[in-house]
Amino acid sequence: MILAAGLGTRLRPLTYVRPKALVPVSGTTVLRFWFEQLQAMSFGGVVVNAYHRPEQILAEIDSWQSAFPMEVRVEKELLGTGGGIRNMLDFCNGEPFVVVNGDIVCDAPLQKLAQRFLRLGEDLVLLLHDCPAFNNVAVDAGGQILGFGEEALSLARDRTDIRLQAFTGIHFIKPQVIQHLSVGRPHDIVAVYRQRIAEGRPPRALWSPGLFWREMGSIEAYWALHREFSSLPTGFLIPFQTGQPLWRDPTAVVNSDAELAGVVMVGARSRVMDSCRLEDVVLWDDVMVEPGTVLRNCVVADGVICSGYHEGQILVEETS
Incomplete structure (x- = not known):
């Protein structure tokens, strides 16, 4: 059960x-x-x-x-x-x-x-x-x-x-x-x-x-889990993606001139456009990060379209 x-x-x-x-x-x-x-x-x-x-x-x-x-x-x-x-x-x-x-x-x-x-x-x-x-x-x-x-x-x-x-x-x-x-x-x-x-x-x-x-009962524990998994050996706890600070779903698109730093996870069908900078960011599914957006220490939930500068935020759709 x-x-x-x-x-x-x-x-x-x-x-x-x-x-x-x-x-x-x-x-x-x-x-x-x-x-x-x-x-x-x-x-x-x-x-x-x-x-x-x-x-x-x-x-x-x-x-x-x-x-x-x-x-x-x-x-x-x-x-x-x-x-x-x-x-x-x-x-x-x-x-x-x-x-x-x-x-x-x-x-x-x-x-x-x-x-x-x-x-x-x-x-x-x-x-x-x-x-x-x-x-x-x-x-x-x-x-x-x-x-x-x-x-x-x-x-x-x-x-x-x-x-x-x-x-x-x-x-x-x-x-x-x-x-x-x-x-x-x-x-x-x-x-x-x-x-x-x-x-x-x-x-x-x-x-x-x-x-x-x-x-994984709190936001702090959620972030700590991502950071720890990124530093654990590859394949440590399948199917979690361990041993890699940068991961993207095969269906995600990250523009070649986007800058990713720290621990970054990009979910299914999400798109990171040109001139973006993402540092310690988790993108869920179907997220659109518009050109020039800067995200630091953020979690972006399903379907959010984000632009501008965001730091230390959890972004969800207003209708959720």
């Missing part, structure tokens, strides 16, 4: 144009990345939830050639993480499943981790890692998860056997964990996990040594 229904408020105004999982990143999207990863790992099928601009997710997935069953569940109201997972439960036919948040990128070997999950015999396992900026999950010496957020921080202060880790956004779940939730109603999955802790049935932690993990 890929969770892709969120509003992406921290990525606005970009998410006024596209849902977060379809925001272009280094030549592809997070949704496409996970689709290719899961297909390569021979999972039995993928189901995606959608709420914000669902027609885009439906059209995108419909255009892909899939070797396994793939389905989109459109939510009439935003069901939250728990409600979204519960709403997709029948897709799994009673089998254990993996849930991935649709705003993260990582190289976790999900198939191997899923096998470890099954061998553990647990109902619920969460993939954790050490990421100081996000370490707010309390884990004891036996690998039991005993708290999230403030209660986790409090436990870490009071108990020497507790360490703080970060949740990757990857869950391994057996259906009975959420079967009791009402279908079509909003639920918070962390509230479900907290209830299990209170009942003495805490989730178990799982780790993947050397994990590469990044989130």
Whole structure:
């Protein structure tokens, strides 16, 4: 299951144009990345939830050639993480499943981790890692998860056997964990996990040594991801375009006397005309950069026609 229904408020105004999982990143999207990863790992099928601009997710997935069953569940109201997972439960036919948040990128070997999950015999396992900026999950010496957020921080202060880790956004779940939730109603999955802790049935932690993990929940994180990908080895995380600060889609046109510097990504059917200068710029699809335009530290969303001088701006169509 890929969770892709969120509003992406921290990525606005970009998410006024596209849902977060379809925001272009280094030549592809997070949704496409996970689709290719899961297909390569021979999972039995993928189901995606959608709420914000669902027609885009439906059209995108419909255009892909899939070797396994793939389905989109459109939510009439935003069901939250728990409600979204519960709403997709029948897709799994009673089998254990993996849930991935649709705003993260990582190289976790999900198939191997899923096998470890099954061998553990647990109902619920969460993939954790050490990421100081996000370490707010309390884990004891036996690998039991005993708290999230403030209660986790409090436990870490009071108990020497507790360490703080970060949740990757990857869950391994057996259906009975959420079967009791009402279908079509909003639920918070962390509230479900907290209830299990209170009942003495805490989730178990799982780790993947050397994990590469990044989130894309904010404009700052979005830019940081582009900069980092440009400096990573080529082919590091397919299908992202890594190892090249300058990239353009094969259908894009960049005039020969346009000057590109820093990290520049030019999306499908976009055009950069003569005498332009682009420095640290991401152009989405169908963008027109008119002659003589200067863009610095800008993101330009689908269909925008831009001219003049812009620095440190996010440009979207006024009608979006």
